[in-house]
Amino acid sequence: MSLPDTVLAGMRKTNGLFCSTVIRQRDMDALDRVYTPDAHILPPGADMIQGVAAIKSFWLQAITSLDVKDASLTTVSAESAGDTLVEIGRAELTLAGGQIIPVKYVVHWKRHDGAWKWHTDIWNMNQ
Amino acid sequence: MSLPDTVLAGMRKTNGLFCSTVIRQRDMDALDRVYTPDAHILPPGADMIQGVAAIKSFWLQAITSLDVKDASLTTVSAESAGDTLVEIGRAELTLAGGQIIPVKYVVHWKRHDGAWKWHTDIWNMNQ
Numbered sequence: 001m002s003l004p005d006t007v008l009a010g011m012r013k014t015n016g017l018f019c020s021t022v023i024r025q026r027d028m029d030a031l032d033r034v035y036t037p038d039a040h041i042l043p044p045g046a047d048m049i050q051g052v053a054a055i056k057s058f059w060l061q062a063i064t065s066l067d068v069k070d071a072s073l074t075t076v077s078a079e080s081a082g083d084t085l086v087e088i089g090r091a092e093l094t095l096a097g098g099q100i101i102p103v104k105y106v107v108h109w110k111r112h113d114g115a116w117k118w119h120t121d122i123w124n125m126n127q
Numbered sequence: 128m129s130l131p132d133t134v135l136a137g138m139r140k141t142n143g144l145f146c147s148t149v150i151r152q153r154d155m156d157a158l159d160r161v162y163t164p165d166a167h168i169l170p171p172g173a174d175m176i177q178g179v180a181a182i183k184s185f186w187l188q189a190i191t192s193l194d195v196k197d198a199s200l201t202t203v204s205a206e207s208a209g210d211t212l213v214e215i216g217r218a219e220l221t222l223a224g225g226q227i228i229p230v231k232y233v234v235h236w237k238r239h240d241g242a243w244k245w246h247t248d249i250w251n252m253n254q
């Protein structure tokens with residue numbers, strides 16, 4: 001994981017925004033600063049979804065139906081790939097009852113509008 | 128999907144090897160020609176696994192326990208990322224009883240030993 005500090009800082013900023021603003025505050029408009037406009041998500045239990053408007057609907061429904069209260073994201077590996085990045089990571093979602101759901105993911109990152117954003121986001125559960 | 132024909136042909140060759148030789152013939156040694164030596168897989172229902180030896184054990188167990196008879200892989204999008212590729216795709220696994228399991232995936236491809244191979248492979252189910 002020999003990425004420049006500025007890149008790692010950009011990734012931390014975007015990941016922090018997802019955890020603090022999207023998940024904790026349930027502010028779906030912050031997803032404009034997390035995903036590229038034409039991003040794909042590939043959620044378990046649903047078909048793939050493209051475009052940030054549809055991604056906002058997905059996350060609002062997912063967060064409210066599961067009653068997710070908090071999330072943390074931890075990078076396991078991140079490699080530069082041309083002017084993009086490929087990250088493998090682990091996430092933990094904390095539900096209202098205190099239950100923690102461990103998740104693993106791959107994100108293809110792109111620069112967009114001055115920030116590092118998620119262009120392709122796929123995840124699954126260990127159990 | 129504006130990749131050079133030679134790249135698309137290389138992807139088709141590797142994907143074909145996985146379907147015809149790994150899945151249909153249950154020849155796990157062919158996985159040396161599918162994955163890079165230090166590849167990661169992120170399977171649903173298990174933790175992430177690194178290295179082609181461990182990946183062979185995973186697939187042997189998964190294919191035999193589910194009794195998978197056939198597989199097909201379809202590229203939805205593929206983008207070059209430096210000297211690597213990021214692919215979004217759909218797969219169908221056919222079980223012995225004829226049941227078909229739809230799968231979606233993201234693969235980060237790298238050149239290795241003269242071939243295009245899967246360096247990171249993550250998937251999940253729609254249901």
